[in-house]
Amino acid sequence: MSSFYYVYVLRSLKDGKNYTGYTKNLKLRFQQHIDGLVESTKNRRPLQIIYFEGCLNQQDATHREKYLKTHYGKMFLKNRLKRWEGN
Template identity: 80%
Template sequence: MRDYYYTYVLRSLKDGKNYTGYTQNLKLRFEQHINGEVASTKHRRPLILIYFEGCLDKQDATHREKYLKTHYGKLFLKNRLKQWSYDESNLI
């Protein structure tokens, strides 16, 4: 079976800002963020996963991550998530 990569966006509930990254194991990487094992998000917890997309290979995922960090990528996310609303009561 083919190995996929994922580009993902987390939102900090502490400062309201987004963090964009990529990984081959989305569940494990999200757990690392939640547990404070990632230096860049350790002090921005709690975090929620607000967006992810699958990529066919690492190069595709890194290009997509870089795009989502640009002005146009942020506009894409804003438009993509405009109907999304977050409800703390649904958090586990």
Template identity: 70%
Template sequence: MLENFYYTYVLESLKDGKKYTGYTSNLPLRLERHNSGQVTSTKYRRPLKIIYFEACLSQQDAIKREKYLKTFYGKQFIGKRLKSYFTSQEE
């Protein structure tokens, strides 16, 4: 990962199929923390896999993007963006 970036990311639970959206400055470490049970909101939904991420130039941008992706329109955006991925997983 590149330094001085913030990442907005979407995880999918392999246990229940639900998604979690967040942001971080260290994506590999954050994913490790999610999967080791150190994040309360995903502790009981492990294991998780990253299905989408974006790099942002500032923390403020990453927070704004995270908030957007959690909205109805943001969830639609992610769904459209990942449509081909989810289609190929069904085969």
């Protein structure tokens, strides 16, 4: 069995906005965000992971990432996280 790709959503505790991405190694990628090594989020730290899901391949992960960035994807996340206290 091959390893998963992960789609993830980070919440900036600085500006309250979300960042959506995908990776093969979620733990390493999150650490890169925390350490300020990702250009898109380095000035938006601190960050926390608020959502992630596994996909069987890279193509599925990229499609899911694109969906979560749409209006309907954002509505899905809001509904999915409605019981989360940070929402």
